Amino acid sequence: MDKYKVLIGLEMHCEISETKTKVFSGAENSYKEQANSNIRPVDMAFPGTLPVVNKEAVRLSLMASMILNCTQPEYLYFERKNYYYPDLPKGFQITQETKPAPIGSYGSLTFECNGEEKTVRINNLHLEEDAASSDHFNEGSRIDYNRAGVPLLELVTEPDLRSADEAVAFLETMRSIYQYAGISEADSKKGQVRCDVNVSLMEKDKDETDPNNWGTKIEIKNVNSFGGVRDAINYEIERQLDLIEDGKYDEMPQQTRRWDEESGTTKFMRSKVDAIDYKYFVEPNIPKIKLSKEWLEEIRKQIPRLPNQRKKEYIDEYGISNYDATILVKEKNVSDFYEETIKLGADPKSASNWITTNLLGSLNKLDITMEEMTLTPAKLAELIELSSSNKISSKQAKEVFADILTSGKTPKEIVKEKGMEQMSDTEEIVRIANEVLDENPDVIEQYKKGRTNVVDYLTGQIMKKTRGTANPTIARSTMALEIEKR
Ligand code: ADP
Ligand code: MG
Numbered sequence: 001m002d003k004y005k006v007l008i009g010l011e012m013h014c015e016i017s018e019t020k021t022k023v024f025s026g027a028e029n030s031y032k033e034q035a036n037s038n039i040r041p042v043d044m045a046f047p048g049t050l051p052v053v054n055k056e057a058v059r060l061s062l063m064a065s066m067i068l069n070c071t072q073p074e075y076l077y078f079e080r081k082n083y084y085y086p087d088l089p090k091g092f093q094i095t096q097e098t099k100p101a102p103i104g105s106y107g108s109l110t111f112e113c114n115g116e117e118k119t120v121r122i123n124n125l126h127l128e129e130d131a132a133s134s135d136h137f138n139e140g141s142r143i144d145y146n147r148a149g150v151p152l153l154e155l156v157t158e159p160d161l162r163s164a165d166e167a168v169a170f171l172e173t174m175r176s177i178y179q180y181a182g183i184s185e186a187d188s189k190k191g192q193v194r195c196d197v198n199v200s201l202m203e204k205d206k207d208e209t210d211p212n213n214w215g216t217k218i219e220i221k222n223v224n225s226f227g228g229v230r231d232a233i234n235y236e237i238e239r240q241l242d243l244i245e246d247g248k249y250d251e252m253p254q255q256t257r258r259w260d261e262e263s264g265t266t267k268f269m270r271s272k273v274d275a276i277d278y279k280y281f282v283e284p285n286i287p288k289i290k291l292s293k294e295w296l297e298e299i300r301k302q303i304p305r306l307p308n309q310r311k312k313e314y315i316d317e318y319g320i321s322n323y324d325a326t327i328l329v330k331e332k333n334v335s336d337f338y339e340e341t342i343k344l345g346a347d348p349k350s351a352s353n354w355i356t357t358n359l360l361g362s363l364n365k366l367d368i369t370m371e372e373m374t375l376t377p378a379k380l381a382e383l384i385e386l387s388s389s390n391k392i393s394s395k396q397a398k399e400v401f402a403d404i405l406t407s408g409k410t411p412k413e414i415v416k417e418k419g420m421e422q423m424s425d426t427e428e429i430v431r432i433a434n435e436v437l438d439e440n441p442d443v444i445e446q447y448k449k450g451r452t453n454v455v456d457y458l459t460g461q462i463m464k465k466t467r468g469t470a471n472p473t474i475a476r477s478t479m480a481l482e483i484e485k486r
Contacts, residue, residue, distance in 0.1 A: 004201045004244070006237055007214055008167050009159035010229075011196040012174060015130060016060050016151040017184045023129050023151035024051030024094060024286075035144035043149040045090035050285050053078075057151040060183045061103045061127040062291070062299050064153060067177055067306065068122050070104030075290055077101075078283040083276055086143055087132040095128035095154075097280050102126035112326075113169035120170055121158040128152050133191065153183070159198065159214070164233040168226050171195065176307050179332045188225050195223045197259075199236045201244065215240070216254050220266050223259045232259040236266055310335055318348035327356045333370045334360070340377035346384045354380060354401070362405055374408045383411040390471050396420045421469060429462065429474055433482045436461040444486050455480050 019029045025040040042049040058076065065072050077100045080092040096102035104125030110117055130150040134143045155174065161167045175193065178186040186193055200215035207213055218240070220232050236257075243249040254272040305313075307329040314325040329335045334355065341351045359380075363373065383404065387397040392415055403414045415421055436458055437444060447454050455476065462475040 003204055004241070005204050005208075006162060006233075007159040007198075007200045007202060007208070008161035008163075008233060009198040009217075010155075010157045010161065010167060010170065011198070012155045012157075012171060013130075013194045013196075014153050014155070014174070014178055014184050014186050015192040016057055016153055017186075017192060018060065018182050019054055019056045019151055021054060022149035023054050023057045023127070025149050026052075027149065029150055030146075033146070035142070035146060038146040039148065043089070043145065045092075051094065051283075053286060053289065054151065057127065058103070058289075059299055060181075061125070061151075061153055062296065063181055063303055064155075064178070064183055065104030065107070065125050066296075066300055067181060067303060068104060068107040068109055068125060068155070070107030070122060070125055071101070072104065072291060072296055073101035075100070075288040076103070077288050078286045079280050080283050081278045081280055083278055085131070086141070087134050087148070089132065089145060089148060093129060093131065094283050094286070096126035098124055100282070109170070109173065111169055111173035113166045118166060118169070120160045123156040123158050125153060125155045128154060159200070159217075164230040164237075167197070167233055168230050171226050171229060173307075176330065176332065180306050181304060191224060193224070195229055196221050197223055197229055197232055197236075199233055199240070201237070201240050201249075215249070216252050218252075218254070218266075219256045221256055221258050221269065228259055228261060231264060232266060235264060239266065307332075307335070310339075314338075314348075314352070318342075318352070320349065320352050324352050324356045327360070328352060331370075337370065337377055337380075341380050341384075344378055344381040346381040347388065350384045350388065351380065354384065358398070358401055359405075362402070366406070368406075373405055375405050379404050379410055386411055386415060390473070391415070392420050393472075419469070426474060426478065429470055429478045430482065432462050432465050432470070433458075433475070433478045436465065436479075437482060437486060444483065447483055447486075455483060458483065 016023075017029065021027060022029050022040075022043065025042040027038050027040040027043055030038065040049075042051055053076075062072055077096065078094050079097050081095050081097070082092045084091050098105070102124050104122070107122035107125070108119055109122060110119045112118070128151075130147050130152040132143050132145040132148040134141050157170070161170060171193075175186040178184040184192060197220045198217050199220065200217050202208065202213055202215050218236060220236065223229050223232050240249060240252075243252055256269045256271075257266040258269050260267050311322075311325045311329045314320040314328060315322060320328070327334075328338050338351060338355055341355075342348050359375070363369065383397060383400055386392050386400070387394060392400065396415075399418075400411050400414050400420070403409065404411055407414070409417075440458065440461070443454050443458060459472070459476045459479045462470050462479060463472065466475075
């Protein structure tokens with residue numbers, strides 16, 4: 001590998017999950033329910049049916065286009081990509097090729113990978129419809145058309161990524177942008193995110209701005225998890241290095257392969273000579289739509305605070321470390337939980353500590369999600385208040401925390417139930433301190449002879465009398481004052 005570097009370009013498909021209906025039909029944008037129950041005639045391209053563009057899908061796509069610093073087109077066009085496959089009942093997919101301009105062209109995204117900033121150029125972003133999904137069984141395959149027509153955003157990067165780590169960091173950043181911007185849940189487990197990964201090698205010392213120096217592009221289709229993307233890239237780098245070693249790299253044809261999860265290898269699908277001619281043409285059933293400057297401006301203003309911005313605020317305004325702030329913004333629901341807790345009056349640093357060190361670790365250990373726990377921002381704020389006002393010790397606070405995570409009770413209820421409430425009533429502590437002093441005249445004598453450490457012993461007596469509920473700091477300072485008066 002010393003002599004070579006790897007060039008990686010990604011095509012990331014992400015379903016837009018946050019529209020009510022599909023991109024060109026009135027069927028619900030959801031395919032959770034029974035197979036083939038969520039289809040309209042237009043999804044199947046029945047004669048006489050016409051597509052209607054979903055405005056919300058366009059709005060969300062334009063927002064993504066702006067976030068990625070892309071140029072937005074003056075007019076919105078769609079095109080037909082013609083091919084036949086059982087999961088494509090129409091015989092064509094409505095999509096956007098680069099001519100005329102898609103919803104986003106020539107942008108960039110800056111993200112962090114292993115502590116370093118990296119910028120990747122975006123070639124284009126386009127809006128299209130998803131195909132149906134097929135399940136394969138021993139006795140044959142079944143197709144569920146519920147997914148046909150779900151809005152899908154495809155993002156194409158330039159081959160600027162240089163390692164599997166960078167590719168995964170890019171995808172994670174995109175996923176969180178989609179979530180924060182309310183565009184998509186971007187959940188790979190639900191099949192909402194799928195990637196085509198392009199990998200080639202080139203000699204390290206050659207000029208990478210000249211495509212003539214790039215190696216032959218290998219495209220790996222339909223990798224549906226980020227772990228799969230990492231493994232597929234690393235496998236492909238090794239496979240291509242072996243070809244170079246055997247002197248066979250230059251003869252390798254440009255080809256499409258697929259990632260085989262089970263064997264952890266990529267398998268040959270087709271070579272470029274067998275490439276399908278999609279016979280693109282402008283979709284005649286959708287008129288070109290003018291995107292007004294006013295609407296674009298309105299959308300730009302609607303872009304919500306994104307993870308990078310939130311992270312910067314946590315660092316600058318709350319004094320949170322870069323490390324902790326990164327953890328807090330990684331998932332939107334964690335960041336929202338954090339902000340809600342602060343809104344309820346909790347100290348930002350304490351709230352960050354509780355979330356990054358206790359909450360996330362506990363969820364991992366218990367193997368439950370944020371949605372499944374019973375802890376709410378209000379309960380965490382209450383716990384922080386009980387602890388910072390010394391009503392309970394920090395050790396007790398941890399005990400209460402473990403309880404409120406899953407029990408449904410409030411911190412105050414637990415403190416009461418367990419008799420944890422610390423006695424911070426100074427008058428009462430003064431009274432008990434004097435009781436202790438009255439009972440120990442000989443100890444007072446020792447104190448007067450200079451053995452000041454007896455204060456610790458006498459403080460211990462206060463703790464004993466209060467069965468550990470006295471606030472230890474207040475008990476000690478009270479004892480130190482009261483013994484002086486004797
Ligand atoms: P095609 O016309 O075969 O679809 P594109 O030029 O559209 O190819 O590129 C598709 C993807 O492949 C893009 O993400 C691009 O960055 C990437 N890509 C192109 N050439 C290479 C290469 N030599 N090595 C790695 N990725 C590449
Ligand atoms: Mg392409």
